[in-house]
Amino acid sequence: MVPWSLSEAPGISVFLKDGGRIYHTYSTYERGLDMLNVAYHYMDLVPKGRDEGDGGLGSWLRRRDEYLD
Secondary structure (H helix, E strand, O other): OOOOOOOOOOEEOOOOOOEEEEEEEEEEEEHHHOOOOOOHHHHHOOOOOOOOOOOOOOOOOOOOOOOOO
């Protein structure tokens, strides 16, 4: 597993409720999300792609409500 430098990381889990029991049936994260996250498809169409480079996605990603010191 790759350590994330961000406070949040994407992931998807699937659960099944059968009567009174809940089963965790599937989870994926990192590159396993590519087919489920539509934003990745759009980023792959632009000239620089995801532009992850050596610093990974976190080196350029900024949330609009995230402030730098």
